Each structure stands twice: as C-alpha cells, then as structure tokens.
Amino acid sequence: MTDETQITRESMEYDVVIVGGGPSGLSAAIRLKQIDPDLNVVVLEKGSEIGAHILSGAVLDTSGLDRLIPDWKAQGAPISTEVTDDNFYVLGEAGQMRVPNWPMPPLMSNHGKYIVSMGNVCRWLAEQAEALGVEIFPGMAASQIVWDGNRVKGVVAGEFGRNPDGSIGDGYEPGMELLGKYVFIAEGVRGSLAKEIINKLNLSDGHDPQKFGLGMKEIWEIKPEKFKQGRVVHTMGWPLGKNAGGGSFIYHLENNQVLVGFVVHLNYQNPHLYPYMEFQRFKHHPMVAELLEGGKRVAYGARAISEGGWQSIPELSFDGGVLLGCSAGLVNVPRIKGNHNAMLSGIAAAEAAAKAIAAGREGDRLADYDADVRSGPIAKDLKPVRNVKPIWSKLGLWPSLALGGFDMWVSNLTGWNPLGTWKHGKTDAAATGKAKDFAAIDYPRPDGKLSFDRLTNVSFSFTNHEESQPCHLKLKDPSIPISVNLPEYDEPAQRYCPAGVYEVLQGENGPKFQINFQNCVHCKTCDIKDPSQNINWTTPQGGDGPNYPNM
Template sequence: MEREVMEFDVIIVGAGPAGLAAACRLRQLAKDAGCELSVAVLEKGAEIGAHILSGALLDTTALSELFPDWKERGAPVTTAVTKEKVCLLTSAKHAITVPSPFVPPSMHNHDSYVISAGDLCRWLGEQAEALGVDIFPGFAAQSLALDEEGHVKGVVTGDMGLDANEVPRDDFEPGIQLEAPLTLFAEGSRGHLGKQLIKRFALDHQRDAQHYAIGFKELWEVPAEQHRPGEITHASGWPLNGRASGGSFLYHGADRQVMVGLIVDLDYRNPHLSPFDEFQRMKHHPLFAKVLEGGTRLAYGARSITKGGLNSLPKQTFPGGMLIGCDAGTLDFSRIKGIHMAMKSGMLAAESAFEALRHEQAPARQQPTTTDIEQRFKASWAYEALSKTRSFGPALHRMGTLMGGGWNLFDQWTRGRILPTLHDRVPDYQRLRFARDCTPFAYPAPDGKLSFDRTSSVYLANTQHDERQPCHLKLTDPQVPVRVNLPLFDEPAQRYCPAGVYEIITTDDGPAFQINPANCIHCKTCDIKDPSRNITWTPPEGGSGPNYPNM
C-alpha cells in the first residue's frame, strides 16, 4: 500500500505527561542552542487529555524544572494539599486513622497539589505548541516502522475507514508513515507498541516481571458543606482485605469537586473477583459516603497502572528510540504518584536524544545512539526515589497489607539500606487459581445513589467508537474463552473488565464469548490479566475511546 511519509527529527508517541514534557524539553534545548529541531507528537485520543486519567496528586518537582514560572503561565495547579490522613478500613462501617509517625514517609503529601491530569496535559500541550511542537490528536500509532536491520525508524498510524472485516470502505484513508532518527514511546501503562519493543529487543532481560493494578476513578460534585478543598484521604483494608491488595483514595479538589477511587492490584487470585463491583461497594463505607451523599457523579473511568517499580523497569533504550514514562514503568507506587516521574523520564530522554542528534556525525537521518539515557536516569532524583522503595510492591504482595506495610515503614525509615531487596517474579496473570477452588462473591445491586452499574458508568466515560470498524480486541484463538477460560476460570474477562466489553452469552450451540468493543475505555486490563494470554489490545481508529473532560 502506498503511504504518505512524513519526516521529523524526533517522533513522540503519546501526549501524556511524559510525551509532552519530552517535546517541550526538546524544543527548549533546540532554542537555547539556536538550532532547528522538528518534533511531532501523536495522540490517539480525539484531543489532548481525552484518554488521561489519574487520581491525581501532583508533586511539582519536575514541573518546576521544566517551567520554573508555571504559576505565572497559568498552569492548572492551584489546589494545594491542606490536610491529609491515612486510614485502615477494618470493616464495612469502621475505620482507624493511622498516626502520622506510622505512615511511611513516601505517603506524606504536604507539598503536593490536587489536580486534573487531563487539564495539566492540555496546558502542557499549549506550552509545547507555543514552542513549535507539531501535535496530531486523533492519530493512533498502530505499528512500528522498521529499517532493513530491524531497527525502529518511526511508526505507522492506523488506517481509517475499514469495515469489520478489514475491507476498505468508500471513506477509506490509509495511515501515514512517520519517520525520524529517534522515536520516543510514551503510550502510558501497557503500551501497545511498548510491549512489542520490550519483547523484540529483550528490554526486560534479567528484570522482574512487570506488575499492574487497575485504578478506578469517579469525579463528583458534592454539597458545599461537605467539600473541603485540599483535604485528601488514602485508605487500605476493606473492601479488599482477604480478596486482593490495593487501596482507596478521596481527594477534595476545587469547585465543590471530589475525586474518589479504588486501586486493585492485578495479582489477585480469585477469578470470581470483580474490581468494578468492589469499587462500587467501597463507596458505601461511611468514610466516603458522608462526603458523596447528596452529590452528583460527573465522570467515570478506569486505567491500568504499571507498578512494578525499579525491579521491573526495563532497559529504556533500543536502536532507534526510547521508552519513557509509564510505557517503561517509572511510576513510584509507594507514593501512588506517576505524573512527576513520567515528566522527569521524558525530560531526561529529551536531553539524551538532543545530545545524540546534535553530535551525530553519520549521514543525515541515520539513527544516532542514545546510550547515555541509562546513566542520566541513574543520576537523577527519579532513580533515587525508585531505588529507595524498590521492595514496596513485593512486600505487599508477599506479606499482605499489615506485615508488608510494617516492612515498608522500616525500609523507608532506613532509606532502603538495611533490609534485603524483595522480588516478585510471578506475572499477574499467572496468579489466578481455578474457579472450582475459589469462593464466588455475591455483590449487592447498585442503589443508583452511591453505587452504579457498568452501563451507566461507561456512559459517563464518553466513550465512542465507529461500530463499523474492525474489533480492536484481538483473540489469538477465538475458541480459548469458552474451551479453556470458562471451565477453568469461569471466564474472568466478564468481571475484570470495568466496561462490560466481554460477556458469556447463551446460544443454541451453547455458551459463546461476545466482545462489545464499542464499550472499551482503553484500560488494557484484558491484555494484562487474561490467564491464557489470548487477548491483545490494539488501538482502534484514531480518536476512538473515552473522552474524559477533566480526569
């Protein structure tokens, strides 16, 4: 197929915090050096911020490094944390506030801000465009462009106008091939291309298996008397105790808005678990209900979280490019913070890329080397933060909330210098036990006031897909869901998916596996948790998916 080819000096895949910070830093360096540098950013969402979802608390360290005058520039970072607490939910009705001395240092947030990550990315996009970056929203990088040696030379965007059988319709438009000496991949957690790159170049050699969680978030508008701007709460225990590891949060933002969410680690063992229903159940706890009652739910979303930390961090460079941000796994899970880490990752990659391009003496457009990104990262505060908390996740996985929390508290008090490094080398999908060996859970019906069903929730995610396009959720073997997953695991996809994409339906020929791709909110959980490794998430047509207003 004939494709249009566009050439740039650097291509960045993904307009999240990492990608936009990298783009801004590249153009800043070029401006300071008085040289030209063309930078293109591809974003699969319909607009910048459309697919961005995070809690979110922002540590402004990286933002201040990138734009020291961010306040004067009008960054949407205005609600400082004024009060914080950590609670242990001991039952459906009771909670214990953990005394501050017993809260791990990484969980203190007195210098952070309650923000909308989507709004921050929209603002970063404005800064990038002002610096001369070309941003292309609605263009999904579908595949890698490789040279004769198998090195990355860019990406190919997805074709538009294919029917369900991948036959061109009358409105067909072929994707565009974008080429550059360097391509930075900033797709976020469980990036479609990042996953391929890790495998192709063995970037995870001698690393622990990567680990993930699914994070749920709802945005509520609450009565004024229940709103306390800047107050934040983190909690663990109920409803997950004995079922999974994870935790919950409640953040009071501006304009009578609060953010409520639940994080469920995807190493859970019982295939009957429904993370979505655990989240709905959680909101009935008095800790949350007293804030949410009488309020209005404005938005809903869910997203995978890459949480393996330093032990699981892959090599970040390969011939022709780099992995940055959550595509690599730079989130500091001990702080439940990834934005500032992703931004710093992008900025370091930009500095490495700029030096490589600037000093490359080979013929034009030949790929330069970027070997110094690893050294830059290890010399940064981002690496130091991940190094101090490298055992955080494994401790919780292996010992549970109380024992693991005690381990982490002592480990952080001693700055990671006394206790040995813990590892968790078992991938999350291998943790599931057979359904026959596990107790099913009975979840209460939603009340429509604090708890809701999947259908009404997906509606609030504003997700849209042209239903004529090919299904973007690919099955390696279409028979596996019914032949293997259903008898062994009661097909967990119908419960771990937060959007009702997967169903087991009854037909004249027996049970059948039905995929509803139009519901997909691009969380990637199916790509992570399917016990048969049979589902591959791929990008649908550019612009498809959720359209979060300010998540």
C-alpha cells in the same frame, strides 16, 4: 480486497517523533524545543484531543514541572489546589482506624503537593509545546512500528477505513509513515507499540515482570458543607480484605468536586473477584457514604497502573528510540504518584536526543537516557520504595506496612535498603487461580445513588468507537474463552473489565463469548490479566475511546 503489500504511504521526516500526548511525551517535546528551537518535533495522540485519554488520581509532585517550566505558576498552569490535610485510614466493614502521619517516612507526605486534573495539566502543557513550535496531531493513533532491522525508524499513524473483517474499505486512508532520527514511545501503561518493542528486542530480559493495578475513578460534586478543598484521604483494607491488594483515594479538588478512586492490584488469585463491584461497594462504607450522600457522580473512567517499580523497569533505550513514563513503568506505588517521574523521563530523553542529534547521530541507542533514569532523580524516588509492593503481594497488608515502612525509613536515612531487593515472581496473568479453588463472591446490587452498574457508569466516560471498524481487541485463538477460560477460570474477563466489554452469552448452541468493543475505555486490563494471555489490545481508529472531561 486490496493486497496489503500494495499499500503505499506517504512519509514525513522529523528529528523526533513522540507517540503519546501525556505528561512524559509533552515534557519531552517541550524540552527538545527549549534546547534547540530548530528541531522538528511531532507529538501523535490517539485521543480526540490532548487530555481525552488522560486519567490519573492525581496528587502532583511538581518536581518534574519545576525542572521543565520553573515559572509554571506565572504561566497559568491549572495547578492551584495545594494539599492542606493528609489522612490515611485502614477500613473495616463498619468503621475505620486512622494511621497517624508521624510514623511514615517523609517521602510519603503529600504536603506541598497539589491536587490536579492531569487531563487539564496536559492540555496546558500542549499549549506550551505548540507555542514553542511543536506539531501536535490529536486523533492520530500510531498503529504500527516502522522497522529497519532492529532499529525503530518510525511509526504508521492515521490509518482509517478498514472494514469490520479487517479488509480495506471504500473510503480507506492508509495513514502516513512518520519517521524520526529518534522515536519516543510514551503511550502510557501497556501500550501496544511498547509491548511489541519490548518483546521483539527482549528489553525485559534480566528484569522482573511488570506488575499492574486497575485504577477506577469517579468525579463527584458534593454538598458544599462537606467539601474541604485540599483534603487528601487514602484508605486500605475493606472491602478487599484478603481477596486482593489495593486501596482508595479521595481528593477534594475545587468547586465542590471530589475525585474518588479505587485501585485493585491485578495479581489477585480469586478469578471470581469483580474489581468494579469492589469499587462500588467501597462507596457504601459509612465514612465514604456520608461524604457522597446528596451529591452526584459526573464522570467515570478506568486505566491500568504500572506497579512493578524499580525491579521491573526494562531496558529503556534501543536503536532508534526510548520508552518514557508509564511505558517504562515509573510509578512510585506507595506514594501513588508517577506523573513527576513521567515528566522527568521526558526531560532526560529529550536532553539525550538533542545531544545526539547535535553530534550528528541518529538511529542509535540513547544510552545516556538509561543512565539518567537509573542514577538520577527517578532512581532516587523508586529505589527506596522498591520492596513495598512485593512484600504486600507475598505477606499481606499489615506486614507490608511494618516491614515496608521499616525498609523505607532506613533507606530514607541512609540510602541503603536493609531488605535488599525482593522479587515480584509471577506475572499478574499467571497469578490467577482456578475457579474451583475459590468461593464465588456475592456482590450487592448497585443502588443507583452511590453505586452504579457498569454500563451506566461507562456512559459517564463519554466513550465512543466507530462501529464499522475492526474490533481492536484481538483474540489469538477465538476458541479459548469458551473452551479454556470458562471451565477453568469462570471466564474472568466478564468481571475484570471495568467497562463491560466482555460477556458470556447463553445461546441455543451453548455459551458464546461476545466482545462489545464500543465500550472499551482503553484501560488494557484484559491484555494484562487474561489468564491464557489470549487477548491483544491494539489501537482503534484515532479519536476513538473515552473523552474524559476533567480527569
């Protein structure tokens, strides 16, 4: 085995290194080259191609794109399905009640927005970036930070060829150090580098803990007579009831394709809850089943969603870099939208970095970026809705609709939130209760027509990992799943993972915890929800993971 200290890596220097080829990272890259075509900008993407790891609802508010590329329609952006029909229902087991649109604040309206595949939007953004001279390297997982004291100087990307035990294999490639005057972290929700930076530099001190949801999504091709292009449906209530917060979305995209999604807030208490099976059960509601019957599911995926909003945004700039998009936690929960804020954050960071570089600076804090996020259009989007999520968590669905709606309406009219700023309280991991205090939940078996078992569905995420590499899901203490989580919490990793990565197997010597890392769709739920905070999600080899076609 080669001594780790003997590894030597070549390095490349850039003006700006961007980790992540999602909407925030690509927007930053484009804006940098718009300001100064001579800037050297690189985007590193761990997916096999741009868009391979992008999963979003998505009804797109184009405010970020309007600012970045005002003539995006003329440039051929894959954005054409305008919302024509906006519906909101509260479900019971056998029926539904429509909530009228008129009591909702204007910010909740989806009219003028577009139903899109964000994976395809990002593929198009990557073409715009490359046309401006941005270097984009897909299949390059950024696995380490290059630190210079407390400054983020760059990242290590493109390491391949370690053995399953972590030792260096015969075909080992050490990767490269990509160094930047500034490094933009745009990994998405709960990225491993963002997590390291936030913890090392205490960027969350003085801010609420980040909150999360688990979003699962299927694409269905339905019968043409049931398809209504531009229709948007959101639901709350059944099947979750009092077990968890969350809801669903059904978006009619194009070509008879419907995007069916289900979100479970990860602050649920009952460790017996099985989010994936709640999603599968939801599709048997009469309203949903009638839509999907006779159709076929063509794709599946899952990812965590940042839900903390305004209270949970950490310090966003640090010596040598910034946090963008979902790494910063910029999702508007009641609007179920974050892509516009991700793009706006990339634009703001690019403008701050270009200004600093033009002034001869490098490696310092881009305080202008923090100021823009906390006072500009992102703040105007997030501050008015900041109490909806904590009210829901503390008081439940109906009070959140009433109280949260009142708070949003007053803020919409006056710019002032009468309820102040509610706190989120515990982390989602700490919210998990003990198994003995909750009843087990009996879930119906999937029927193979409307509902499917996890492993069958994971095959529709087109996920693949090279099996000879180390497991990228690291246990801080390998004994905890069986010695602590199983007796205390009935080991909830068996259920909260939407890809069937974690199993408790019964053997001759008792129960054994197994990690099937090949199934991992990179949602990060395990890193968030494990009650012992014993699982650390790290990047596998570049190019591995899901290969989402149209998400």
